[in-house]
Amino acid sequence: xxxxxxxLHLECRTWGYPSPQVKWTKxxxxxxxxxxIVSGDRVTLDIFESVSNASLKIVDMSVDDYGTYSCVAQxxxxxxxxxxxxxxxxxxxxxx
Numbered sequence: 001x002x003x004x005x006x007x008l009h010l011e012c013r014t015w016g017y018p019s020p021q022v023k024w025t026k027x028x029x030x031x032x033x034x035x036x037i038v039s040g041d042r043v044t045l046d047i048f049e050s051v052s053n054a055s056l057k058i059v060d061m062s063v064d065d066y067g068t069y070s071c072v073a074q075x076x077x078x079x080x081x082x083x084x085x086x087x088x089x090x091x092x093x094x095x096x
Contacts, residue, residue, distance in 0.1 A: 005061065007059050008057065010024075013048075013049065013054075015049070020051060021053070022052065022071055024037040029066050042059050063091075066090045069088055
């Protein structure tokens with residue numbers, strides 16, 4: 001479990017030829033909306049083990065970042081794809 005303000009770093013370990021394309025998504029706590037994750041103010045998608053976008057970093061986590069994160073890897077050969085998912089819980093800071 002993460003606490004507000006922590007760094008989240010996930011890696012999508014994939015390989016193939018040609019090199020796969022990686023897409024990250026998140027399903028919110030309520031489970032009704034899946035959104036694609038793109039680079040932005042707090043989010044960085046980077047190369048991991050020579051695969052573009054296989055590394056996901058989110059700085060300054062907030063309780064809104066709670067959800068199930070998935071990476072989907074496809075390399076365009078046939079209809080083959082693979083995915084993995086992880087539930088990320090973010091706890092609010094206790095203010096004294």
